[in-house]
Amino acid sequence: MKRYDILTVGDLCVDLVLMGEDLRPGFGQEEKLIEGYALRMGGSCSIFSCQAAKLGMRVGIVGVVGDDAFGRIILDTLQESGVDISLVRVDSSIETGISVHLQEPHDRSILTYLGTIEAVRSEDVSLDMLHNTRHLHIGSYFLLEQMQESFLSMAEEVRRTGGTVSLDTNWDPQERWGQGLHELLENVDVFLPNENELQAITGTESVTDGLERLKGVVPIVTVKLGGEGAMVQKGDELWKAQVPEVEIVDTIGAGDSFDAGFLAGFLEGKTLSESLAMGCACGTASVTAAGGTAGQPWKADIDGWLEQIRVSCVRSC
Numbered sequence: 482m483k484r485y486d487i488l489t490v491g492d493l494c495v496d497l498v499l500m501g502e503d504l505r506p507g508f509g510q511e512e513k514l515i516e517g518y519a520l521r522m523g524g525s526c527s528i529f530s531c532q533a534a535k536l537g538m539r540v541g542i543v544g545v546v547g548d549d550a551f552g553r554i555i556l557d558t559l560q561e562s563g564v565d566i567s568l569v570r571v572d573s574s575i576e577t578g579i580s581v582h583l584q585e586p587h588d589r590s591i592l593t594y595l596g597t598i599e600a601v602r603s604e605d606v607s608l609d610m611l612h613n614t615r616h617l618h619i620g621s622y623f624l625l626e627q628m629q630e631s632f633l634s635m636a637e638e639v640r641r642t643g644g645t646v647s648l649d650t651n652w653d654p655q656e657r658w659g660q661g662l663h664e665l666l667e668n669v670d671v672f673l674p675n676e677n678e679l680q681a682i683t684g685t686e687s688v689t690d691g692l693e694r695l696k697g698v699v700p701i702v703t704v705k706l707g708g709e710g711a712m713v714q715k716g717d718e719l720w721k722a723q724v725p726e727v728e729i730v731d732t733i734g735a736g737d738s739f740d741a742g743f744l745a746g747f748l749e750g751k752t753l754s755e756s757l758a759m760g761c762a763c764g765t766a767s768v769t770a771a772g773g774t775a776g777q778p779w780k781a782d783i784d785g786w787l788e789q790i791r792v793s794c795v796r797s798c
């Protein structure tokens with residue numbers, strides 16, 4: 482039996498979320514008092530890994546942390562969720578990456594120091610790892626610049642040995658939406674963009690057109706629609722899920738938790754609509770607590786969330 486259900490390569494970092502009505506910095510040494518903060522593990526792939534492990538998946542994450550307090554927060558959080566951290570390298574020559582989120586009630590600004598986020602290299606991923614996983618999840622494609630060239634051969638290797646591959650690019654900070662992405666797309670089984678990413682990548686102006694463009698390119702495409710829920714397409718088959726209105730604390734990592742829920746369903750052999758509901762249950766649960774992981778449901782709690790998701794057929798189900 483393969484050692485992992487899911488292997489991923491991580492953009493390991495912490496999120497420091499500062500909360501308040503007015504967080505606009507005043508230079509000239511002005512000091513402002515704020516209403517609160519939360520310091521949590523961040524990074525798309527690490528948040529994703531925690532959610533997948535909480536649902537019972539055997540998850541391994543490859544990545545780098547600094548030999549510092551923030552690095553220890555990351556390792557502890559992964560471990561508490563049940564993620565295998567034996568593939569994480571501790572490097573004392575690099576500082577752990579950090580994103581400082583200035584979270585005002587209706588908007589957010591983010592300042593990021595990359596540090597360990599971009600320190601992971603293709604040499605950190607061995608053939609043995611790729612042969613010992615049922616599934617490879619590629620997240621943060623655009624942030625992991627050092628890995629971009631290797632993702633294609635990694636995907637091919639996993640598929641050659643009977644595994645499947647998923648991709649969530651997340652946002653491209655440079656908004657170029659290329660760098661080998663289109664070739665990689667032809668080698669993934671599940672693609673998980675949000676609405677804006679789908680349109681940017683396909684060069685379209687609607688979700689419908691974006692999905693149409695990917696028919697015959699990627700077998701399964703999910704589209705995350707924030708408070709509007711999500712959709713999933715497989716060939717002509719198209720489903721839509723609606724999510725309940727919930728009290729939002731922050732939306733950090735909602736899409737990554739969605740990915741984990743959807744893929745846990747997919748890897749457990751659930752139907753397309755059941756997997757979509759799993760994704761939405763995890764995404765929606767995650768927005769109800771601060772940071773990316775605190776609100777994520779464990780396997781035992783997911784039914785309460787699943788009951789609140791309404792999935793309906795749009796076409797050819």
Ligand SMILES: Nc1ncnc2c1ncn2[C@@H]1O[C@H](COP(=O)(O)OP(=O)(O)O)[C@@H](O)[C@H]1O
Nearest residue numbers: 675705706707708710711735736739761764765
């Ligand atoms: N405002 C919200 N209310 C309820 N659920 C939400 C909300 N925002 C996000 N979600 C949940 O999280 C999932 C992914 O969120 P989304 O913001 O679309 O992804 P991403 O983080 O990749 O942009 C959604 O499909 C939904 O289930």
Ligand SMILES: [Mg+2]
Nearest residue numbers: 651675736737
């Ligand atoms: Mg996302």
